[in-house]
Amino acid sequence: MPFRYEELVTPRGRPYVRVHVSGDISLGDAEEYVTRFLGPYRGRHVLSVVASGTEYSAKARKHLLSMSDAGPHATVTTSALVRAAINLMTRFANTGKYRVFADEFEAMAWLDDQEA
Amino acid sequence: MSVTIEGERVDQLLRIIVAAATGDYELRVPLVEEDDDEFLEVELGVNYLLEELALGKAKSDSQRQQLEARAEELAHQQSELVQALSTPVIAVWPGVLALPLVGRVDDERAAQITAVLLERVAAERATHVIIDLTGVGTIAGTTMPALLRMVRAIGLLGAGCLLTGISPAVAQQIVALGAEGGAPVRALAQLSDALAHVLAQKGALRG
Structure with missing residues (x-):
């Protein structure tokens, strides 16, 4: 599965969902992801750790962009390609609650600062 | 913002854009992880655009085939009706x-x-x-x-x-x-x- 979910708590005690992302992401994967974040995880803070080599299909990208009303989302990746892909997607999404980091510690600090 | 880009990357991108302009949406800009600069987003963005164009073309081809099949079916029905009426x-x-x-x-x-x-x-x-x-x-x-x-x-x-x-x-x-x-x-x-x-x-x- 390209997405693996964990329900954790930030250092300041705020609950968040950590998502491990890797591999090729299909429309079905994106649908499952969106269903979770419009359902049980609605409004939750998210920390996604995206592995190098992760690829989003065109349909998956579009579906992920259709998700509105999401909580603050920090993505951690060391891959320039993944960062470029996420930057492109967030340009379309036009959301201010999304940031990409190379370092997980910084990502967690930013996430913990965000209002619920 | 100032980015220095190797001429080869620009040439490659232009070749692919020209190919797309002639209807070939199958080529993709080769992406290299080490090219960690703002131009990488441009290259990836072009690839995304090409994917969209290829998807649109496939959808259009499929709809055209469906329309052709429907037209053939209607022509057959019309022929049968004309035969009956004649x-x-x-x-x-x-x-x-x-x-x-x-x-x-x-x-x-x-x-x-x-x-x-x-x-x-x-x-x-x-x-x-x-x-x-x-x-x-x-x-x-x-x-x-x-x-x-x-x-x-x-x-x-x-x-x-x-x-x-x-x-x-x-x-x-x-x-x-x-x-x-x-x-x-x-x-x-x-x-x-x-x-x-x-x-x-x-x-x-x-x-």
Whole structure:
């Protein structure tokens, strides 16, 4: 599965969902992801750790962009390609609650600062 | 913002854009993880755009194929409907069939009329067939013999054949073919005349 979910708590005690992302992401994967974040995880803070080599299909990208009303989302990746892909997607999404980091510690600090 | 880009990356991107402009959406900009700069987003963005174009083209091709299949199906249905309408055999009285023909009669249509009519004559044990040519403007040159053969075939099945509504041009065609002599053809001016004649023969009309 390209997405693996964990329900954790930030250092300041705020609950968040950590998502491990890797591999090729299909429309079905994106649908499952969106269903979770419009359902049980609605409004939750998210920390996604995206592995190098992760690829989003065109349909998956579009579906992920259709998700509105999401909580603050920090993505951690060391891959320039993944960062470029996420930057492109967030340009379309036009959301201010999304940031990409190379370092997980910084990502967690930013996430913990965000209002619920 | 200032980014220094190797000429090769720009050339490669331009080649792919030019290919896309000619309808080739299959090429992709090769992406290298080490090219960690803002231009990487441009290259990836072009790839995303190409993917969208390829998806759009595939969808368009699929819709075109569906439309072509539907058009073919409709043409087939229309052909069947035209065939049915072009041979409207009507039972106007028990044992009496009428066939009002309209439009141009060519060899193909004559063959179809013959097949349908002979089948109905046999199935209904018809004694009389009235073929009304009022609506026939033209009979193709080679078709008249076929129609006259049909008249003879109807006779062989034991039914009498009456032609009505013969135009001057068609009359000349029949005469030119010398059909008057042997063929059991009786011609009357109108369909109603033929019907009255047949019913009188059958004793259905009195007075």
